[in-house]
Amino acid sequence: MMLEPSIDVLQEKIKSKYTLVILSAKRARQLSETKDLQVENPQSAKYVGQALEEVVAGKLYLEENN
Structure with missing residues (x-):
């Protein structure tokens, strides 16, 4: 079974797998409450x-601080 989107495509947008997991988990919680897709x-x-x-x-996306 192929998962979409692939990790390669995701890492073009966000380099760190850890950051990707945290960001998507937080957004998933928001979606479960608001349904604002x-x-x-x-x-x-x-x-x-x-x-x-x-x-x-x-x-x-993740805004980077300078």
């Missing part, structure tokens, strides 16, 4: 998958 017609029915789809779409 930023992508249309998500492939995933689960909140974490939907959060990862937002990362790939460029809707969910």
Whole structure:
């Protein structure tokens, strides 16, 4: 079974796997409460998958502090 989006595509957007996990988990909690999805017609029915789809779409990202 192939998981979408792939880790390679996700790491093009966010380099650290740890950061990716934390960001997607926080966003999944938000989605479970608000249902305010930023992508249309998500492939995933689960909140974490939907959060990862937002990362790939460029809707969910991490701002870097300078």
